[in-house]
Amino acid sequence: xxxxxxxxxxxxxxxxxxxxxxxxxxxxxxxxxxxxxxxxxxxxxxxxxxxxxxxxxxxxxxxxxxxxxxxxxxxxxxxxxxxxxxxxxxxxxxxxxxxxxxxxxxxxxxxxxxxxxxxxxxxxxxxxxxxxxxxxxxxxxxxxxxxxxxxxxxxxxxxxxxxxxxxxxxxxxxxxxxxxxxxxxxxxxxxxxxxxxxxxxxxxxxxxxxxxxxxxxxxxxxxxxxxxxxxxxxxxxxxxxxxxxxxxxxxxxxxxxxxxxxxxxxxxxxxxxxxxxxxxxxxxxxxxxxxxxxxxxxxxxxxxxxxxxxxxxxxxxxxxxxxxxxxxxxxxxxxxxxxxxxxxxxxxxxxxxxxxxxxxxxxxxxxxxxxxxxxxxxxxxxxxxxxxxxxxxxxxxxxxxxxxxxxxxxxxxxxxxxxxxxxxxxxxxxxxxxxxxxxxxxxxxxxxxxxxxxxxxxxxxxxxxxxxxxxxxxxxxxxxxxxxxxxxxxxxxxxxxxxxxxxxxxxxxxxxxxxxxxxxxxxxxxxxxxxxxxxxxxxxxxxxxxxxxxxxxxxxxxxxxxxxxxxxxxxxxxxxxxxxxxxxxxxxxxxxxxxxxxxxxxxxxxxxxxxxxxxxxxxxxxxxxxxxxxxxxxxxxxx
Numbered sequence: 001x002x003x004x005x006x007x008x009x010x011x012x013x014x015x016x017x018x019x020x021x022x023x024x025x026x027x028x029x030x031x032x033x034x035x036x037x038x039x040x041x042x043x044x045x046x047x048x049x050x051x052x053x054x055x056x057x058x059x060x061x062x063x064x065x066x067x068x069x070x071x072x073x074x075x076x077x078x079x080x081x082x083x084x085x086x087x088x089x090x091x092x093x094x095x096x097x098x099x100x101x102x103x104x105x106x107x108x109x110x111x112x113x114x115x116x117x118x119x120x121x122x123x124x125x126x127x128x129x130x131x132x133x134x135x136x137x138x139x140x141x142x143x144x145x146x147x148x149x150x151x152x153x154x155x156x157x158x159x160x161x162x163x164x165x166x167x168x169x170x171x172x173x174x175x176x177x178x179x180x181x182x183x184x185x186x187x188x189x190x191x192x193x194x195x196x197x198x199x200x201x202x203x204x205x206x207x208x209x210x211x212x213x214x215x216x217x218x219x220x221x222x223x224x225x226x227x228x229x230x231x232x233x234x235x236x237x238x239x240x241x242x243x244x245x246x247x248x249x250x251x252x253x254x255x256x257x258x259x260x261x262x263x264x265x266x267x268x269x270x271x272x273x274x275x276x277x278x279x280x281x282x283x284x285x286x287x288x289x290x291x292x293x294x295x296x297x298x299x300x301x302x303x304x305x306x307x308x309x310x311x312x313x314x315x316x317x318x319x320x321x322x323x324x325x326x327x328x329x330x331x332x333x334x335x336x337x338x339x340x341x342x343x344x345x346x347x348x349x350x351x352x353x354x355x356x357x358x359x360x361x362x363x364x365x366x367x368x369x370x371x372x373x374x375x376x377x378x379x380x381x382x383x384x385x386x387x388x389x390x391x392x393x394x395x396x397x398x399x400x401x402x403x404x405x406x407x408x409x410x411x412x413x414x415x416x417x418x419x420x421x422x423x424x425x426x427x428x429x430x431x432x433x434x435x436x437x438x439x440x441x442x443x444x445x446x447x448x449x450x451x452x453x454x455x456x457x458x459x460x461x462x463x464x465x466x467x468x469x470x471x472x473x474x475x476x477x478x479x480x481x482x483x484x485x486x487x488x489x490x491x492x493x494x495x496x497x498x499x500x501x502x503x504x505x506x507x508x509x510x511x512x513x514x515x516x517x518x519x520x521x522x523x524x525x526x527x528x529x530x531x532x533x534x535x536x537x538x539x540x541x542x543x544x545x546x547x548x549x550x551x552x553x554x555x556x557x558x559x560x561x562x563x564x565x566x567x568x569x570x571x572x573x574x575x576x577x578x579x580x581x582x583x584x585x586x587x588x589x590x591x592x593x594x595x596x597x598x599x600x601x602x603x604x605x606x607x608x609x610x611x612x613x614x615x616x617x618x619x620x621x622x623x624x625x626x627x628x629x630x631x632x633x634x635x636x637x638x639x
Contacts, residue, residue: 008033009022009026009029009030009033010030010033010034010037010086010091013030013087013091014089015087015088015089016063016064016067016068016087016088016114019060019063019064019087020064022064024259024260024263027060027061027064027259027263028259030060031056031057031060031259032288034056034059034060034083034086034087035053035056035083035287035288035289037086037091037094038052038053038056038082038083038086039053039288039289039307040307041082041086041094041095041097042082042097042302042305043304043305043306043307044095044304045094045095045096045097045098045099045304046098046302046303046304046305046427047082047097047098047105047301047302047427048079048080048082048105048300048301048302049286049289049292049299049300049301049302050285050286050292050295050297050298050299050300051077051079051080051150051180051285051300052079052080052081052082052083053285053286053287053288053289053292053299054080054178054180054256054283054284054285054286054287054298055080055083055148055178055256055283056083056287056288057256057257057258057259057262058148058176058178058256058262058281058283059083059084059087060083060087060259061259061262061263061266062146062148062266063084063087063088064263065263065266065267065270066144066146066266066270067143068088068114069113069114069116070141070142070143071143071144071145071146072116072117072129072132072141072143072144072145072146073114073116073146073148074107074116074117074119074125074128074129074132074145074146074147074148075107075119075125075148076119076122076123076124076125076126076147076148076149076150076153077106077119077120077121077122077150077153078106078107078118078119078120079105079106079120079300079301080148080150080178081106081107081115082094082097084107084114085103085112088112088114089112089114090103090111090112098427098428098429098603099427099603099604100602100603100604100605100608101604102603104429104602104603105120105427105428105429105603106118106119106120106428106429106431107119116132117132118431119431120428120429120431120432121395121396121399121431122150122152122153122156122369123149123153123154123156123158123159123369124158125147125148125149125153126147126149126159126162126163126166126173126175127158127161127162128147129145129146129147129173129174129175130145130162130165130166130169130171130173132145133145133166133171133172133173134169134171137171144172144174144270145173145174146174146175146176147173147174147175147176148176148178149175149176149177149178150177150178150179150180151177151178151179151180151181152346152368152369153369154177155346155368155369155370156368156369156370157370157372157373160246163175163243163246163247163248163276163278164246164247166246166247166248166276167246167247167248167276168247170247170275170276171275171276172273172274172275172276173275173276173277174269174273174276174277174279175248175276175277175278175279176278176279176281177252177278177279177280177281178256178281178283179253179256179280179281179282179283180282180283180284180285180298181285243278243280247275247276248276248277248278249273249275249276249277249278250277250278250280251265251269251277251278251279251280252278252279252280252281252282253280253281253282254279254280254281254282255281255282256281256282256283257283257284257287262281265279266279284298285298285299285300286298286299289310290310291305291309291310292310295310297349318481318484319455319481319482319483319484320455320481320482321479321480321481321482322420322452322455322458322477322478322479322480322481322482323350323351323352323420323477323479324352325455325458325459325482325487326352326391326418326420326458326462326477327351327352327353327354327355327356328355329458329459329462329463329491330342330352330353330356330389330418330462330466331355331356331359333462333463333466334356334359334360334363337387337466338363339385339386339387340363340386340387340388340389340466341360341363341364341365341381341386341387341388341389342356342357342360342363342364342365342388342389342391343364343365343367343374343377343378343381343388343389343390343391344364344365344366344367344374344390344391344392345366345367345368345369345370345371345373345374345392345396346366346367346368346369346370347366347391347392347393347396348364348366350393350420351391351392351393351418351420352391352420353366353391365377371392371396371397371399371400372399372400372402372403374390374392374400375390375397375400375403375404375407375408375415376400376403376407378390378408378415379403379407379408379411379413379415381415382408382413382414382415383411383413387414387416387466387469388415388416389416389417389418389465389466390415390416390417390418391418391420392417392418392419392420393419393420393421393432393434394419394420394421394422394433394434394435394436394437394476395421395431395432395433395434397417397419397437398436398437398440401440404417404440404441404444404472405444408472409444409445409446409447409471409472412446412470412471412472413471413472414468414469414470414471414472414473415472415473416465416466416468416472416473416474416475417441417472417473417474417475418462418465418474418475419434419437419474419475419476419477420434420477420479421434421478421479422434422437422451422476422477422478422514422565422566423435423478423479423514423515423565423566423606424565424596424601424606424609424610424613425478425479425606426479426603426604426605426606426609427603427604427605428603429601429602429603430600430601430602430603433600433601434476434478434565434566435566435567435596436566436567436570437474437476437566438451438476438513438542438564438566438567438570438571439566439567439568439569439570439573441474441543442542442543442570442571442574443569444472446471446472447471447472447473447474447543448468448471448472448473448474448496448497448541448543448544449473449474449475449476449541449542449543450464450465450473450474450475450476450494450540450541450542451475451476451477451513451514451515451539451540451542451564451565451571452475452476452477452514452515453512453514453515453517453518453538453540454482454483454485454515454517454518455482455483455485455487456485456486456487456488456491457538457540458475458477458482459487459488459491460488460491460492460493460494461475461494462475462491463491463492463493463494464493464494464496467493468496476514477515478514478515478565478606479606480606483515483518494540496541496544497541497543497544497545497546498540498541498546498549499511499537499538499539499540499541499546499549499550500537500538500540501535501536501537501549502517502521502536502537502538503524503533503534503535503536504535505524505532505533505534505535505536506533506535506557507532507534507557507558507559507628508532508534508535508557508558508559508560508561508624508627508628509534509535509536509537509553509554509556509557509559509560509561510523510524510534510535510536510537510561510562510563510620510624511537511539511550511553511560511561511562511563511575512536512537512538512539512562512563512564513538513539513540513542513562513563513564513565513571514564514565514566515565516563516564516565516594516615516620517536517538519563519610519615519616519617519620520536520563520617520620521536522617523617523618523620523621523624524536526617526618526621527621527624527625532624532625532628532630534624535553535556535557537549537553539562539571542564542570542571542574543574545574545575545578547578547582550575550578550579551579551582551584554579554584554589555584557589558589558590558628559589559590559591559592559624559627559628560575560579560589560590560591560592561591561592561593561594561620561623561624561627562575562592562593562594563593563594563595563615563620564594564595565596565615566595566596567595567596567598568593568595568596568598570595572593572594572595573593575593576591576593579591590627592623592626592627594614594615594619594620594623596613596615597612597613597614601613
């Protein structure tokens with residue numbers, strides 16, 4: 001026997017080309033080592049674990065068979081891309097995942113040529129892959145286009161729009177349906193039930209047992225077309241019809257953790273496919289790591305954790321999260337009002353609606369990854385006399401914007417939008433930032449738009465929304481903990497369009513919309529030490545504006561500064577428009593608006609992101625001094 005120490009196969013992989021000469025046995029070993037490396041890395045960084053573990057074998061097989069980056073491998077949502085990143089020259093940086101200056105937690109075109117298309121929202125992969133396939137055939141970049149999409153993402157209509165178009169065009173296109181029975185929450189609806197039937201009971205077991213032998217038959221169905229494929233499928237599985245009617249050749253289900261099956265099928269498809277084909281691979285989210293497999297969400301998103309025990313290392317909490325405050329408040333209103341119901345799009349945990357779903361199952365609806373449907377479904381509920389709360393992240397509400405305009409706003413239906421993850425969210429970066437909802441909602445006629453300055457204000461806004469039946473209303477709140485303020489025992493509804501004065505001062509007024517109010521107060525402490533005491537107001541409403549309060553602030557001060565956790569075109573723009581129409585600027589008011597900068601801000605801690613955005617206490621202090629024409633030296637002398 002050799003005394004040479006065992007060299008891990010993974011250490012031989014710098015790029016996917018290094019896998020091309022490996023034996024199938026070595027590729028199986030590589031998958032085992034890749035799974036261990038993924039677990040070890042995420043234990044240090046936190047992030048999306050379960051999805052990546054479920055596609056380890058698939059990732060190895062894809063890179064062993066296809067020729068990335070010439071062949072375009074597109075990961076839908078891409079929270080399963082960590083193993084892919086390890087194999088594509090980024091292993092040395094994998095422990096910087098989701099950190100400032102580190103690797104993105106998603107695929108990102110600017111990060112690597114092996115990431116041909118960026119993603120962080122679901123159901124875009126087939127559309128993008130079809131675009132690559134058509135570009136190839138029109139003389140653009142060559143190579144195959146392979147979309148890997150989960151069964152949860154298949155609940156979004158965009159996936160079917162893309163498949164319908166792909167079937168019509170007939171281009172060579174490979175779609176892998178990664179069916180793990182779970183998106184972020186257990187997927188719901190008829191599509192999930194259909195996929196479940198494909199591998200339940202004897203038909204799948206028989207197919208699984210025969211799959212290796214059946215591989216040799218695969219070229220013939222490709223040559224003979226759909227009829228032979230259907231005949232074969234009728235004897236081995238109950239599936240295929242839906243996808244074939246959309247114009248795809250259907251192959252599966254296959255075991256997505258069986259390397260021999262994967263390699264055989266992918267090699268055959270690479271050699272023989274001449275049109276759109278869907279490979280249905282059954283996988284297990286969290287595969288190979290017991291704590292993830294045992295978790296209710298299969299280890300979807302995790303903090304840093306101990307590899308041996310799986311115990312997550314979460315910082316102690318001193319205040320409730322905004323999401324939990326919203327959820328508890330909504331439960332109380334639902335107990336008193338049977339018309340209150342809740343709608344979410346595959347995010348009952350993330351939006352805090354899990355408890356609502358447990359307590360009021362008949363009034364809580366998880367519609368799957370289908371934000372367009374969620375909005376219009378909520379509109380129908382409202383038109384039918386219910387009081388729906390449509391709970392979505394700001395970044396995901398963007399996906400249903402036409403429905404917000406056409407189905408809710410134009411009809412003045414009282415849908416209540418609970419907008420979570422408002423502002424900059426941290427490690428998920430630009431794709432998940434809630435930067436635009438103030439602008440895209442406040443420009444809609446008849447919409448009421450609120451932002452909570454703290455968790456007590458959030459409770460009042462939930463009460464206000466619950467009681468509001470005169471058109472649509474929205475309230476936004478950030479990710480993370482509240483500030484620890486005393487909570488009202490009996491929260492009163494807010495008067496629509498009325499703000500509040502927090503402190504009175506002179507010369508300059510700061511008008512805050514949302515949770516930047518805490519930074520404003522910190523800035524005021526520093527300014528007071530320099531002899532400057534600003535007036536501070538909490539706007540509460542971006543629409544309708546409290547014109548009386550704002551005009552009074554403008555009349556009584558030399559300068560007015562607005563601040564918000566949103567992009568230009570939002571609250572500050574509405575204030576400026578109103579002041580302009582009222583002729584206030586003609587009277588010499590100095591006006592400044594502090595908003596998110598005109599860039600997409602990369603991942604970091606929320607605090608670091610707001611530093612980059614120029615919206616921290618020190619920036620507010622500097623803005624006050626600037627607008628008053630006071631230098632730092634003058635302020636220092638005054639103090």
